[in-house]
Amino acid sequence: MKRKLEEEIEKCRRAIDLDASDIDAYIKWGNALDDLGRFEEAMEKYQHVIDLDASNVTAYTNWGITLFELERLEEALEKFHKVTAMDASYTSANINWGTTLIRLGRLAEVVEEFQKLIDLDASNADLYLIWGEMLEKLGRPKDAIGKYEQAINCDALHPRAYVSWGLSLVRMGNSEAAIEKFQLATDLDPSQALAYSGWGVALTKLNRSKEAIEKFQLATDLDPSHALTYVNWGIALDNLDKPQEANEQYQKVIALDPSYSNTAIDWGSILPRVGRHEGAIKKSQQILDGNPSVMTAAKAYFTMACSYALLDDSLNSLRCLTLAIEKQTSLILNFQRSTHRGVNFKSLRHIPDYRQLAKQASSFDSIRDLPEFQKLVESPNWTR
16 A cells, blocks of 8 residues: 555656646545555645635545544644635535534534535535434434435445444334434445444344344454444353353453443453452552543442452442442532532442442442441442
8 A cells, every 4th residue: 555655646746846836636646645654745735725825625534534634633624624615515625614613522513504504415425424413322222213315215225323323222222213313224235334333332232232243243253343243242242151251352442442341341341250359459550550431440349349349349348339339429420510400310220329239239249248348338229
């Protein structure tokens, strides 16, 4: 690949030697430099194009993409804005503008911009698809599905629209309907790795974990770099009471992305069950060092408490269990304070009750009779 890009650069250089005003050669040269990671040089070529033709939308768009890759997001927005000011229907610039706004957390603006684009081209399936994905990120899956339906109405053979539709259905808890969408997507394009990954999640939620694993295998065969597939594969294996195999999948995730905190938590929960208590403690501490959410921190402390107990370290086990319960209590009290008309305790059921879990977990058998342990676990049931 590198050799081909260098050959492309040499070809462009020869073209420029013959015609110093060859805009197409400068753009291709910039693109090749960008692909090689030579971003500053790439932007010099795009600047040269603009010097020759101040209205060249391709140069501005590619320049914006390079700035995006450099995480210079506000500057990238400026370039995309220049393009849309010259040509409001230029799809590439608009899509990249929306992607940049998402990265900046300005999701409401994305929806507004895509409405303008649809007004210009109501038959563009890609625009509806991307708009739906933006709505999904805004936490509006029902509205997102409406856009995926519109995308399919524009192009009934659009596999990615079916994939995104299926993923939204999974998040809404409608796994059976999601599987139908994933089936349609893979019938249209068998290379849709994300469809198989989502299909596996839907099957797991339906307690069909063996079938789910077959789909995760297909997904990773197509895209071995997708960390979330390994996460969900690990969960399916854990559901089948195969902690050692689940552990192997979590190792793959951490190898791909060491910062994947949710997976590290799941891995930390698995490790004690395969006799790797020190590893569980280490993984949990790594999560805590990364300034996690209160709920994640509570789970990390509880995992450490289990592991220390299994290592017969009662002092550290009680310390971590205390911290887990304190984090849990803090979360519930914050919820209470944010509720204006009293607390609906049913809405707290998603928060683990670490006192009750400690009472039930065999991990704490070595410290169960200690007065300090008894004092910790005797408390109200928050979720009642």
